[in-house]
Amino acid sequence: MDATLKKQMEITATKVRMGIIEGVYNAKSGHPGGSLSVADMLTYLYFAKMNVDPANPLMAERDRLVLSKGHTAPALYSVLAQRGFFPEEELKTLRHIGSKLQGHPVYKKVPGVDMSTGSLGQGISAACGMALSGKISDDYYKVYAVLGDGEIQEGQVWEAAMFAAHYQLDNLIAIVDNNGLQIDGRVSEVMSPYPIDEKFRAFGWYVITIDAHDFNQIEKAFEEAERVVNQPVVIIQKSIKGKGVSFMEDNVSWHGAAPNEEQYNKAMEELKAHLAELEK
């Protein structure tokens, strides 16, 4: 990746992380851990990859993203706000009565959200439907589905995996955010989904494995994915839950908890310092 672009991505992703903390802190609830782990990927997709137009969020030919791991809505909202779909200030209304920023994303309510999600395992099926529809009418948009590594314990994910390979949906790219943690503990201990790569391969997918927090690898993954024909692609990204906030990293207690004022200040200080470093 071009060094300037990489710097830009890192700066934007840091701002996205600040938006996540801002939202969850003001909501006094929400899911910061998995939001922070997927922040770099969502940043790359919305700022370097996807054909979207904040002025026309339902543009027919747009690329679509389904946040199948819908509980990490704070990350999606923060990226969409950074990208100009709605004012950043609105992130503070997350989960408040009357806010369009519901606890889980709602289609047509939030500009830029392409599907309502939140009940795990369902988003990937909707993404398959979007991809199939594109194939039927020769539309050239791409569909991205972002899943959690705990989420893939849901059987519906594998129904969808079978479907996507059967109909050769090469306009579909799934991303599995492999941060290794779910509410009850380590995914390997709760109900191991491993080996994730071999499972998808067995289901007929083209598999790419990357470091979730390295923009060079993210860019290369999509370059590789573009070359795949007649097969859906899954990018399994090894990530760190809570990435970017020291005390949240790889700590399961930050799956679904909001920081108190002291923790909020500490998190924001860390992120601001990181931003200042990047902007130097």
Add this chain to the structure above:
Amino acid sequence: MEKKATRESYGEALVELAKKREDLVVLDADLAAATKTGTFKKAYPDRFFDCGIAEANMMGVAAGIATTGKLVFASSFAMFAAGRAYEIIRNSIGYPHLNVKIGATHAGISVGEDGATHQCNEDIALMCTIPGMTVINPADDVEAKAAVLAMADFEGPTYMRFGRLAAPIFNDKDTYKFELGKGIQLRDGDDVTIIATGLMVAEAMQASDELRESGINARVINIHTIKPIDRDIILKAAKETGKIITVEEHSVIGGLGSAVCDVVSELCPVPVKKIGVNDTFGYSGPAVDLLKEFGLCASNIVAVTKEFLGK
């Protein structure tokens, strides 16, 4: 009277619909031969997609297709559509209020020999609880076809219930007009009103005719749209006849009977007698015999009505 299963009507209506809707996509979950979407598949193979035995994914795929603006029908047996895929219909179709048409066949006890695992008597109840869901249960071939074509022009999630058993065709295809949310009065009468839906409408009419011979004038109303239900026709019947009997091939919990009670209990309380499946599972047997076993037939409607009226 000529008979046809409404699932047959469904398949034929889809073929009819495809002629004018190029954006029509039909999904099934390995039951095309039974749900009769196979009729559509044969005529329009490029617009038919089998999802395999995976109803949850099928409903999600339908939702995704609907977001792109195409008209999509998703089919399976009522048990696996409304039952197995309930939560996907609720969250991926109902909540975003997507324009997905669910064509569910093999509803009710008249599935017959397959028995309880396949006899879905809970689908209307389940679907009616989803905000914004329209629930349709046509009574015969004419109504089923008209409903499919009408609902194709209606924007919003819709559950359509079809049967396996051949049903008498009593509507006139030249004059019948499907009006969403409108009940149809099929027999006049002021002694009692029999409100029926689906396969039970023909039985209700037969019962009314038999009751007339005993000097009882039973009004018959066909409710093809369970949700939103026609409150006006029900209230009018409550006021004018003072007693209501509901008949449905569905559990007495949460179906037509409950919907009618919801209306009259709040606005015009009258005694209501519900005929349906009484909080029990079905079992194997020939469909027509089973319907009799469960009291879902004209003779039982007659008996219940007489007892209800104390005659």
